[in-house]
Amino acid sequence: MSVVSDEQFLLLRTHFAETASGIAVYGAYTILLFATTYTIIDQGLRKSKGRRVLLAVIWLMYINATIVGAVYVRFFMMSIDMLQTTKPNPPTEGDFDRLYKLIIPIGDMNYILGDAVVVWRAWVLYPQNPKVRASLAFCMVGTSVATIINAVIGIQEVPYTHEEREGLETLGFFLPLLATNLFATGLVAYRVWQYRMLWSELGKESRIFRNLLAEKALIILLESGILFCVYWVVAMLSALNLVGNLAHQLLGLYLTLVILAVTYQKRIADASTSFDEFSAIDVIASTTRQTRHETPLIFARGQLPHTDEERPVELAQAILNDPKTPDARLILADIVEPAAPSNSDTSPNGNVLTLKVDLTQSSDIDTLFKTKLGVPDAVYCMHGIMSRGSEDKFDFALKVNVDSVRDLLQAARRYGHAAGRLIKFIFTSSLAVYGGPLPDVVVPSTIATPEGSYGMGKLCSELFINEFTRRGFVDGRILRLPTVTVRPGAPAAASSSFISGIIREPMQGLKAICPIGDSLDSSELDIALWISSPKTVIKNLVIAKHIPADKFLSHTRVVCVPGITTTVRGELEALKAVSDRVKLKSGEEVDVLSLVEFRDDPMNRRIVASWPSKFDNSYALNLGFMVDSGGMIGVVEEFKKVLEGRMAQSL
Numbered sequence: 001m002s003v004v005s006d007e008q009f010l011l012l013r014t015h016f017a018e019t020a021s022g023i024a025v026y027g028a029y030t031i032l033l034f035a036t037t038y039t040i041i042d043q044g045l046r047k048s049k050g051r052r053v054l055l056a057v058i059w060l061m062y063i064n065a066t067i068v069g070a071v072y073v074r075f076f077m078m079s080i081d082m083l084q085t086t087k088p089n090p091p092t093e094g095d096f097d098r099l100y101k102l103i104i105p106i107g108d109m110n111y112i113l114g115d116a117v118v119v120w121r122a123w124v125l126y127p128q129n130p131k132v133r134a135s136l137a138f139c140m141v142g143t144s145v146a147t148i149i150n151a152v153i154g155i156q157e158v159p160y161t162h163e164e165r166e167g168l169e170t171l172g173f174f175l176p177l178l179a180t181n182l183f184a185t186g187l188v189a190y191r192v193w194q195y196r197m198l199w200s201e202l203g204k205e206s207r208i209f210r211n212l213l214a215e216k217a218l219i220i221l222l223e224s225g226i227l228f229c230v231y232w233v234v235a236m237l238s239a240l241n242l243v244g245n246l247a248h249q250l251l252g253l254y255l256t257l258v259i260l261a262v263t264y265q266k267r268i269a270d271a272s273t274s275f276d277e278f279s280a281i282d283v284i285a286s287t288t289r290q291t292r293h294e295t296p297l298i299f300a301r302g303q304l305p306h307t308d309e310e311r312p313v314e315l316a317q318a319i320l321n322d323p324k325t326p327d328a329r330l331i332l333a334d335i336v337e338p339a340a341p342s343n344s345d346t347s348p349n350g351n352v353l354t355l356k357v358d359l360t361q362s363s364d365i366d367t368l369f370k371t372k373l374g375v376p377d378a379v380y381c382m383h384g385i386m387s388r389g390s391e392d393k394f395d396f397a398l399k400v401n402v403d404s405v406r407d408l409l410q411a412a413r414r415y416g417h418a419a420g421r422l423i424k425f426i427f428t429s430s431l432a433v434y435g436g437p438l439p440d441v442v443v444p445s446t447i448a449t450p451e452g453s454y455g456m457g458k459l460c461s462e463l464f465i466n467e468f469t470r471r472g473f474v475d476g477r478i479l480r481l482p483t484v485t486v487r488p489g490a491p492a493a494a495s496s497s498f499i500s501g502i503i504r505e506p507m508q509g510l511k512a513i514c515p516i517g518d519s520l521d522s523s524e525l526d527i528a529l530w531i532s533s534p535k536t537v538i539k540n541l542v543i544a545k546h547i548p549a550d551k552f553l554s555h556t557r558v559v560c561v562p563g564i565t566t567t568v569r570g571e572l573e574a575l576k577a578v579s580d581r582v583k584l585k586s587g588e589e590v591d592v593l594s595l596v597e598f599r600d601d602p603m604n605r606r607i608v609a610s611w612p613s614k615f616d617n618s619y620a621l622n623l624g625f626m627v628d629s630g631g632m633i634g635v636v637e638e639f640k641k642v643l644e645g646r647m648a649q650s651l
Contacts, residue, residue, distance in 0.1 A: 033062050057113055064110045071103045101155050108151040115143045115180055122184040125191045132187060139180040146176040315380065316352070317341040318538050324546055329373045333357045348372075359383055359404040362411075369415040378424040378545050379412055381405060387432055387454035387495035387607055394453050401457030406464050413473035422475040425465060426544050429480045429558070431530055433459040435610040442560065442612045444553065444619050451610040452495075462558060469557050477544045477552075482532040482563030483611075485571075486639040495607040499529060502568075503575050503636055506595040507643060509584045515601035516568050516608065520593065524605060525569035528613030532563040533628050533635045540625045547623055562617040562627035564635075572596065574632040578640055 036058060040051050078095060119140045126132040316330050320341055329351045332338040337356045344352035353371055357364040369375055383400065390397035409425065416423035434442065435451030450456045462478050469476035487500040498515055505512035517524035532540075540561050552559070566574075575592055582592050617627055628635060 030062075033058060057117060061110050061113050064106045064113075067106050068103050071099050074099060104154045105151045108147045108154075111147050111177065112144055115140060115177060118181055118184050122187040125188065136184065136187075139176075139183055143176045143180045313339050313341055314534065314538050315541055317343065318542050319545075320344060320351075322542055327351070329353075331355065331368060331371055331373055331376060333359075333368055335359075359408060360399055362407055365404075365407055365411045369411055375415045375419040376423060377421075378426060379408065380426045380428075380541065381408055382428045384457070385454070386497070387430075387452055388497075388604065390453035390457060391603070391607075397453055397457060401454070402460045405461040409464055409468050409474060413468060416474060422472070424477060424545055425468070425474040426477045426541065427461060427465055427479065428541075429458045429462055429478050430455065431480055431482060431560070431611050432607075433462065433480065434612045438612050441614045441616050443616045444556075444558070444560065446612075452607050454495075466556055466558070475549055476557040477547070478556075478558045479540065479544055480558060480560045481537060482530045482561060482615075484534055484537050485529075485531040485635060487534060488642065495604050498604075499531065499568075499571065502571060502596050503639065506575060506592045507579050507582060507636075507640065509582050509595070511595050511597055514568070514596050514598050515604040516598075518598045518600045520572070520598075522598070522600070524600065525572070526567050527605070527609050528565055528567050529571070529608075530563045530611065530613045530615060531566055531632075531635065532561065533638050535638060536626055536628050537561070543624050543626070551623055553619075559620050559623060559625070560615050560617075562620045562625050563615065564628050564631060565613050566632040570632050571636075574636045577633055578636040 037055065040055050119136050123133060123136055126136075316332060319325060319328050319330065320343060322328065330341075330344070330353070332340060332352065332354045334356065335358060338354045340346050340352045340354055344350065346352050346354060353373055355367065355371070357367060359365060383404070385393065385397040385400045390401065405427070412423040412425055432452055432455035433448040433450050434446070435455065436449045439446060448455075448459050448462075450459055465474070465476040465478055468474045483496045483499050485500050486503045487497075488504070498513060501512045502514050503512075516522075516527060544559075572593060579592050581589050582595070583589050621627065630637070
């Protein structure tokens with residue numbers, strides 16, 4: 001009967017404990033590996049290089065862990081064989097040494113892979129910060145060098161110690177790993193702080209950001225980073241023989257669990273939004289890639305070639321010149337190739353991108369959110385089929401004025417959610433939403449009851465935007481614009497088109513049709529109008545983007561943009577006062593009002609007469625919006641300056 005020595009018993013007990021704990025951890029690790037693999041593959045490998053890298057890393061770490069686990073099982077079996085005195089050729093210390101020399105580099109390789117994931121986690125959050133990335137690269141080089149040195153020394157010491165390196169001498173190896181993790185986790189923590197600071201600007205609305213994908217993923221990364229630092233402290237204690245040796249087994253399991261948690265958050269988001277474009281890490285990077293000085297915008301304009309070509313260009317120009325959005329980047333979209341501002345750069349690396357799109361096509365809408373400029377911070381939705389056009393082509397107007405706006409909202413919801421922020425959705429509505437009996441002065445609480453298809457479409461879109469805002473899908477801003485007068489360009493298919501036309505055309509020596517009344521003496525010319533100049537409208541569209549969300553009424557994002565009241569007769573009187581006589585192309589000088597031809601259109605008159613003409617401006621002015629000064633004469637004088645400026649440029 002052989003007696004087992006204390007030394008042999010201690011060795012057997014150690015190998016048994018390591019083998020048992022390793023098998024238990026390995027089983028959990030295997031389950032997590034396949035769950036993570038399924039989640040990553042389910043999101044699609046073709047569309048994301050990041051997913052492919054993640055999958056390769058976790059499988060390489062699993063293979064390494066499998067080899068280490070198999071070696072520990074072999075250690076246990078060899079320890080039993082050593083106790084059998086009758087067994088021929090029992091294991092020797094050399095046999096153990098060879099296995100130690102095998103698991104030392106393999107185990108240390110997992111340390112390098114683990115640190116690479118940690119560094120990459122912070123790396124993607126700072127895409128435009130070379131100093132941070134250089135620091136992370138330095139940390140990665142330092143930990144790699146420390147790990148390689150530790151492996152070389154460990155292999156060299158095996159013939160003398162017959163075991164892996166442990167004790168105080170290994171602290172020089174673990175400290176760089178711990179320092180790298182602390183630094184990377186600190187960078188993630190700073191990003192979380194930045195993210196919260198950005199969202200605090202939304203005031204009361206900030207409560208909804210807690211449900212966004214990006215913050216959830218950022219919090220997971222921060223918490224996992226803290227836990228990983230704790231892991232390295234445990235690993236250090238393990239090396240000092242103060243706790244069991246589970247470092248090799250836990251490392252791969254831990255990182256796989258983190259990757260599974262982050263990718264699963266992304267999978268939930270995909271299921272609820274049908275969005276499948278970025279990997280989880282890519283999403284987090286896109287959240288932090290945009291700064292306050294880089295604000296891509298979309299100008300969604302007419303579904304038919306729109307005659308009001310200058311307002312979007314002027315708005316783009318105004319945003320590029322806006323001191324509150326320095327270095328702004330713009331995405332200009334239209335049913336035809338849109339014009340770019342004169343001071344913009346449309347080169348491949350420029351700050352303005354122009355796109356020809358059809359907003360009734362979902363695929364075209366998606367392209368607006370997948371450009372090289374990234375997911376936009378704000379969407380200016382200004383397209384539509386105007387009032388008379390909506391009456392004449394109801395089904396097409398419904399598709400353009402309602403369906404395409406809803407599709408654009410859904411896209412802003414999906415891509416904004418994926419990017420971890422609310423996209424500001426600035427919608428130009430119309431006073432055409434009003435109809436029926438109205439008070440003398442319209443106030444924010446006045447109920448909208450449109451009497452035309454155009455107003456109905458605008459009101460439907462308003463309801464969608466309010467609901468999407470209430471649910472935290474977008475940050476909506478609905479601007480019920482006055483009739484913009486004097487619009488540049490040619491007449492549009494709008495009932496209000498004549499309001500600009502009876503000033504614009506005569507001042508250029510051209511004839512204009514007035515569908516209200518049949519002469520200068522007609523009482524119908526006293527129909528009141530609510531108007532605003534293009535210059536003031538442009539200013540208010542820019543202002544709308546900067547208003548804090550908590551400044552709006554809690555139950556609605558609708559704002560009736562300030563305007564002034566005039567009449568059709570008042571317009572003609574202002575035209576006469578500013579430009580009494582004009583020259584025709586023939587050189588003949590005529591009375592400006594002689595160029596206005598009256599053709600009374602009962603339908604047009606009914607639509608225009610249903611619109612309110614007096615509004616309480618106080619709420620809009622308190623928000624910071626502006627109003628024209630100088631009355632109707634001031635508006636006409638402003639347009640005269642525009643014409644004179646064009647003439648000067650043409651010379």
